[in-house]
Amino acid sequence: MIVMKFGGTSVESAVAIERVSSIVRQRLAQKPVVVVSAMGKTTNKLLAMAAEAVAGRRDEAMRLHAELRQFHLDEATKAIDAVDLPKLDCILEEHFVELAAFLDELADLGEFPPQYVDLISSYGERLSSAIVTLAFRHLGLDAAHVDSRTVVITDRRHTQAAPLYPRTYAKLEKIVKPLAEKQVVVMGGFIASTQDGFTTTLGRGGSDFSAAIIGAGIGASEIQIWTDVDGMLTCDPRILPGGHRVKLISFGEAAELAYFGAKVLHPATVVPAIEKNIPVLILNSRNPSSEGTRIVGDRVETTNIVKSIACKKDITVVNIRSLRMLMAHGFLRRIFEAFDKYETPVDMVSTSEVSVSLTIDNTDKLEEICTELRHIAEVKVDRDQAAVCLVGDNITHTPGISARVFGALSKVNVRMISQGSSVLNMSIVVAGPDLRDAVEALHTEFFSTIDPEVFG
Numbered sequence: 001m002i003v004m005k006f007g008g009t010s011v012e013s014a015v016a017i018e019r020v021s022s023i024v025r026q027r028l029a030q031k032p033v034v035v036v037s038a039m040g041k042t043t044n045k046l047l048a049m050a051a052e053a054v055a056g057r058r059d060e061a062m063r064l065h066a067e068l069r070q071f072h073l074d075e076a077t078k079a080i081d082a083v084d085l086p087k088l089d090c091i092l093e094e095h096f097v098e099l100a101a102f103l104d105e106l107a108d109l110g111e112f113p114p115q116y117v118d119l120i121s122s123y124g125e126r127l128s129s130a131i132v133t134l135a136f137r138h139l140g141l142d143a144a145h146v147d148s149r150t151v152v153i154t155d156r157r158h159t160q161a162a163p164l165y166p167r168t169y170a171k172l173e174k175i176v177k178p179l180a181e182k183q184v185v186v187m188g189g190f191i192a193s194t195q196d197g198f199t200t201t202l203g204r205g206g207s208d209f210s211a212a213i214i215g216a217g218i219g220a221s222e223i224q225i226w227t228d229v230d231g232m233l234t235c236d237p238r239i240l241p242g243g244h245r246v247k248l249i250s251f252g253e254a255a256e257l258a259y260f261g262a263k264v265l266h267p268a269t270v271v272p273a274i275e276k277n278i279p280v281l282i283l284n285s286r287n288p289s290s291e292g293t294r295i296v297g298d299r300v301e302t303t304n305i306v307k308s309i310a311c312k313k314d315i316t317v318v319n320i321r322s323l324r325m326l327m328a329h330g331f332l333r334r335i336f337e338a339f340d341k342y343e344t345p346v347d348m349v350s351t352s353e354v355s356v357s358l359t360i361d362n363t364d365k366l367e368e369i370c371t372e373l374r375h376i377a378e379v380k381v382d383r384d385q386a387a388v389c390l391v392g393d394n395i396t397h398t399p400g401i402s403a404r405v406f407g408a409l410s411k412v413n414v415r416m417i418s419q420g421s422s423v424l425n426m427s428i429v430v431a432g433p434d435l436r437d438a439v440e441a442l443h444t445e446f447f448s449t450i451d452p453e454v455f456g
């Protein structure tokens with residue numbers, strides 16, 4: 001049994017759904033459970049019409065409502081069998097009448113409580129999963145629809161609900177697993193419900209999380225996340241084209257890369273899969289023959305110490321220096337308190353006896369933070385900096401790696417270095433305009449020979 005998750009763009013139209021069905025058909029032997037997102041940008045559209053209703057603009061809300069209904073009708077009509085048109089009408093009527101009633105309630109309320117956010121945004125996946133089921137049947141797949149809200153059970157933290165795992169796994173095992181033995185089960189991602197039946201959601205982009213939960217619950221042998229890229233690469237293609245595909249990566253490495261903006265997948269979402277030792281694959285629905293990237297729980301043994309080079313542009317370095325810091329205690333605490341007070345996350349830190357350099361992404365409150373810091377130290381701010389992060393399970397355990405890094409970067413001014421907090425990354429900061437040269441030099445150093453088992 002496998003789980004195949006398709007995101008919003010993969011099911012945005014009749015043509016896209018047809019592509020999905022042919023990918024699924026080729027994997028019938030593996031007994032797929034298909035998890036889908038809302039079609040295209042539906043979640044955003046639902047939230048936009050709710051915002052109109054809350055603001056008292058009922059007419060505009062209803063205009064968007066009609067538009068969304070028409071969109072679903074048009075695409076679904078092209079995707080399903082003519083015999084099923086009355087069934088489609090029923091589905092659309094039921095969902096959109098209910099939705100209109102909720103919009104009305106919101107207009108009366110004049111606010112948008114989290115329970116309503118979940119209710120409203122749930123319609124995207126409820127509709128897409130029902131429509132994809134009908135389309136699969138039309139395309140010759142024996143498909144069965146399961147409303148995820150009946151099996152994925154969460155706490156009451158609306159808009160960011162957490163699954164109650166034992167209950168959820170028990171339901172998935174009892175309901176979805178036996179069904180998937182015989183039919184292609186289709187479920188909506190993102191949506192769930194509390195024990196007493198209130199609709200919840202797992203947070204924006206939550207369909208990946210759903211796929212991992214469902215895979216863990218049915219004991220899938222693999223979870224496939226179908227996107228529109230070939231998987232993870234050895235370098236960011238926007239900075240340096242021509243990187244290699246990473247075929248195999250450990251969960252820890254994937255997590256480091258995601259943090260540095262390789263936005264293929266948020267690692268927290270696949271934790272349920274990794275805990276049960278189920279590999280997660282990133283695959284491309286527009287290029288289904290590519291084998292993608294496989295994320296596994298264990299370390300990946302390879303002769304290439306660096307698995308990928310991630311980078312982050314437009315970061316700001318704050319340099320804080322004070323002679324009073326020498327041998328004093330409490331200094332770092334006071335520095336971090338200033339960032340904490342203004343809710344500004346700090347990414348990298350490096351310190352000496354008398355100075356601290358740290359990087360931040362969000363500079364909205366930088367002025368205020370600097371004012372605070374200047375009570376205790378000299379502060380200098382460098383904008384337009386870039387972080388480059390080498391990721392690989394064995395980086396810190398490998399002698400000579402720093403020599404290779406700095407050898408490769410002999411022509412680039414390195415502003416900051418950070419290593420050690422995690423054994424699998426080494427990060428440096430360079431001036432923004434030096435970023436491409438730095439990445440190119442490091443890529444040449446670490447990927448001129450590649451292990452064919454691990455890189456494609």
Ligand code: ASP
Nearest residue numbers: 037043190204205206207
């Ligand atoms: N449809 C939801 C969203 O747009 C969940 C997802 O697509 O993963 O956030």
Ligand code: MG
Nearest residue numbers: 007008205208
């Ligand atoms: Mg997504």
